[in-house]
Amino acid sequence: xxxxxxxxSNSLLKxxxxxxxxxxxxxxxxxxxxxxxxxxxxxxxxxxxxxTAAFGLPILEHIDPQNPAIQxxxxxxxxxxxxxTQEELYRLGKDxxxxxxxxxxxxxxxxxxxxxKHQPEILVGTPGRLRDHIRRHTVDLSQINTLVxxxxxxxxxxxxxxxxxxxxxxxxxxxxxxxxxATMPPEIKRIxxxxxxxxxxxxxxxxxxxxDLVDQYYVRARDYEKFDIMTRLIDVQDPDLTIVFGRTKRxxxxxxxxxxxxxxxxxxxHGDLTQDRRTKIMKRFKEGKLDILVATDVAAxxxxxxxxxxxxxxxxxxxxxxxxxxxxxxxxxGHHGVxxxxxxxxxxxxxxxxxKLTKVRMLPLKxxxxxxxxxxxxxxxxxxxxxxxxxxxxQRYADAAQKLLETHDALDLAAAxxxxxxxxxxxxxxxxxxxxxxxxxxxxxxxxxYRGSSYRHGNSSHRSYxxxxxxxxxxxxRSYREDSHGNGRRGFNIRRRGGQEQ
Numbered sequence: 001x002x003x004x005x006x007x008x009s010n011s012l013l014k015x016x017x018x019x020x021x022x023x024x025x026x027x028x029x030x031x032x033x034x035x036x037x038x039x040x041x042x043x044x045x046x047x048x049x050x051x052t053a054a055f056g057l058p059i060l061e062h063i064d065p066q067n068p069a070i071q072x073x074x075x076x077x078x079x080x081x082x083x084x085t086q087e088e089l090y091r092l093g094k095d096x097x098x099x100x101x102x103x104x105x106x107x108x109x110x111x112x113x114x115x116x117k118h119q120p121e122i123l124v125g126t127p128g129r130l131r132d133h134i135r136r137h138t139v140d141l142s143q144i145n146t147l148v149x150x151x152x153x154x155x156x157x158x159x160x161x162x163x164x165x166x167x168x169x170x171x172x173x174x175x176x177x178x179x180x181x182a183t184m185p186p187e188i189k190r191i192x193x194x195x196x197x198x199x200x201x202x203x204x205x206x207x208x209x210x211x212d213l214v215d216q217y218y219v220r221a222r223d224y225e226k227f228d229i230m231t232r233l234i235d236v237q238d239p240d241l242t243i244v245f246g247r248t249k250r251x252x253x254x255x256x257x258x259x260x261x262x263x264x265x266x267x268x269x270h271g272d273l274t275q276d277r278r279t280k281i282m283k284r285f286k287e288g289k290l291d292i293l294v295a296t297d298v299a300a301x302x303x304x305x306x307x308x309x310x311x312x313x314x315x316x317x318x319x320x321x322x323x324x325x326x327x328x329x330x331x332x333x334g335h336h337g338v339x340x341x342x343x344x345x346x347x348x349x350x351x352x353x354x355x356k357l358t359k360v361r362m363l364p365l366k367x368x369x370x371x372x373x374x375x376x377x378x379x380x381x382x383x384x385x386x387x388x389x390x391x392x393x394x395q396r397y398a399d400a401a402q403k404l405l406e407t408h409d410a411l412d413l414a415a416a417x418x419x420x421x422x423x424x425x426x427x428x429x430x431x432x433x434x435x436x437x438x439x440x441x442x443x444x445x446x447x448x449x450y451r452g453s454s455y456r457h458g459n460s461s462h463r464s465y466x467x468x469x470x471x472x473x474x475x476x477x478r479s480y481r482e483d484s485h486g487n488g489r490r491g492f493n494i495r496r497r498g499g500q501e502q
Contacts, residue, residue, distance in 0.1 A: 001029045007036055011095040012057055019091060025050035030202045032058055035146075035178060040199040042192050043180045049204060052088050055148050055178050059122060060093045062145065068119040069143035075127055075167065077154040079104040079275055080282065085150065086124045098122060103139075105129045106275045113138045127155060127163035134170055144171040152181040152188050153321060161187075168195055182328070183321040214331035216358075217365040218341045218351060223435045226342045227255070229367040230312060231262055233340065234292075236368045238379075239310035241285070243329050244294045247315035247436055255314060256294040258431035266292035297322050305329065313341040316350050318439050320357040340365065347439055378418065385417065 001024050003016050024032070027045045034041050035058035045051045059072045074089075076082040086102035093100065101120035103112045105128050112129075116138055123139065133139040147168065149155070155164060177196045181188050192199050221229055234242070244259075246252040249270040256268030267281045267290055284290040286305055297317065308330045317323050323341075330337030341362065343351050355361055404413060 003028075006032045006057075008032070008057060008061060012060060012092065015092045015095050016053075016057075021053070025054075027051050027202060027204060028054040028057075031055065031178075034200050034202070035059070035176070036061060038176055040177045040196040041179070042184075042188075042196070042199045042201045043178070044184055044201070044203040045180060045182065051150075051180050052085055053092065055146075055150075055180070056085070056089045056092055059146050059148075060089065060096060060098055063093075063096070063098055063121045065097065065121070067121070067143070070120060070123045070139065070141060071143060072122045072146040072148070073130075073141060073144050073167075073171065074122070074124045074148040074150055075130065075155070075164065076124060077126065077151045077158055077160065079106060079126060080278065081151060082124050082126055083279075089122055089124070093122075100124065103129045103133060104275070105132075109133075109136075127160040127167065130167055131163050134167065141167070141170040142172065144175050146176045146178065147171055149177070149179045149181075149191070152179050152191065153183050153185060154325075156185075156187050157319070157322075164191075182325055185321065213335065214327050214337040214339050216327065216339050216341075216360055216362045218343050218362045219365050219367055220343050220345065220348075221367065223344055223438075224433075225367075226314060227258060227431055227433045230314065230342070231259070231264070232368045232370065232372070233312075233365075234264065236372055236375075237310060237338065239291075239338070241288065241305075241307045242292045242310045242312065243305075243308055243326075244292060244312045244314050245317075245326050246294060246296060247317075249296060250434060251315065251436060252294050252296055254431075254433050256292075258433060259292055259294070261431055262429045264292055265290055266294060268294035270296045297325070307335075309335075309337060311337070311339040313339065315436065316341050316343050316347050316354075316439070318350065320350075320354045323354045324358065344438065350439060 003013055003021065003024055006024060006029070008016075027043055027049045028051075031041055031043055031051075031054040035055060041055075043051060043054065045054075055074075063071050074082075074085055076085055082102050082104050086100050089098070089100045099118060099120040100122040101112075101115055101118070101124070103109075103116075103123070103125040105126055109129070109132060112133070113136070116123075116133070125133075130139070134141070149164065155161075177199070179188070179192060179196065179199070219226075219229060219233075230244070244255060244266075246255050246268075249272055252268040252270045256266050259266035267284070269278050269281050273281075281290065281293070285293045288307070311327055311330050313323070313326060317326065327337070327339040330339065341351070341354075351362065
């Protein structure tokens with residue numbers, strides 16, 4: 001369906017066209033008319049389906065530029081998602097001169113207070129920082145017309161339920177409420193019953209949540225084996241753009257530094273980094289200047305990044321819903337993606353729970369040997385050399401190349417180039433990754449029918465998934481280094497009250 005058929009004004013249609021959008025996505029096509037009609041809506045949709053525009057466009061349609069009060073509030077679980085939402089609403093509302101402000105933790109609150117004096121019509125914020133402003137009486141939510149709870153399941157996982165309830169109580173009972181969540185656990189449904197008025201439901205079909213475009217594999221390995229296996233897999237699969245998920249902040253720090261030490265172009269993000277640092281790392285990753293992003297679940301939540309070809313779950317998530325969010329980072333916009341999950345022997349029950357939720361049987365993948373990894377590096381290096389030779393600028397080096405050939409054997413020169421473009425063997429660069437406390441064993445259920453024939457089986461061939469140009473750094477080049485933080489949590493218990501924005 002074209003956006004022009006959804007009842008939007010010309011100024012918004014102009015902004016939509018300028019942004020390059022042509023047809024509405026399913027979540028937009030179904031949600032926009034409902035929101036324009038004033039209905040409360042529960043939308044089940046993952047990041048990347050266009051839900052920001054689904055609620056943002058009708059909000060922009062309804063704002064009154066003559067009213068200096070905050071008229072719409074969007075609550076987001078993380079700083080990154082809040083910033084992305086603010087930027088998109090500002091871009092879409094440019095022709096209407098909409099004022100959109102964002103507030104989040106980890107930034108100077110005095111600067112935010114100063115910006116709030118410009119009387120934004122739309123406010124985007126994280127729960128903790130919004131409560132700070134409410135306590136300081138620097139935001140007035142008494143004239144809110146529309147409230148949006150974005151990534152509601154993640155806010156619950158982070159322990160923000162108390163904050164959300166307190167914020168909602170500051171808004172008028174007559175408000176319109178929109179709730180968006182990738183999954184629908186019972187807690188989300190209870191929020192809908194408690195705070196919403198006869199909400200209408202828009203649901204993306206399950207197969208769209210775990211797309212057929214993502215080939216899902218697992219590697220069974222002990223914790224101390226995972227890092228070496230992962231680097232060999234990266235060498236063999238040669239991904240273009242990769243996200244590695246770690247369970248804790250300490251894990252993210254150690255993985256990103258370990259990858260950097262072995263010559264990979266990697267950096268990590270988590271809640272202990274400053275917002276400026278996180279923003280710079282994300283900018284490099286989105287621009288393709290960083291090959292591997294290592295992240296905690298919360299830090300990567302809501303990030304809409306195109307071009308991710310591989311997702312590595314270094315630590316299997318304890319919550320199957322988190323797996324859905326993770327693999328949703330790849331296989332987008334019709335492109336193929338690969339997810340690979342490391343599973344220790346005592347975590348197999350968690351793998352089966354994920355398979356039960358996704359209705360997809362993950363295929364076992366045999367770890368590559370060091371020799372196979374080396375061959376993968378060589379193949380990538382040869383491919384890169386072929387591309388370098390094809391560049392017209394190589395002619396200017398012809399005289400210097402001729403002198404080198406007069407003093408060195410051509411075979412030695414080619415071997416030296418290949419040596420420079422490949423990495424040291426893993427055994428030559430030892431990396432220590434601190435073992436994490438293992439996940440508790442799951443209690444087996446009496447009746448578990450999930451291992452039946454209802455599974456969809458993916459491609460059973462164990463392919464190497466080559467076809468991506470390596471943009472990683474060679475041994476002789478300095479790669480991007482991450483700051484050191486040693487205060488990661490043990491375990492994965494983030495269901496706590498008053499959770500911090502990570």
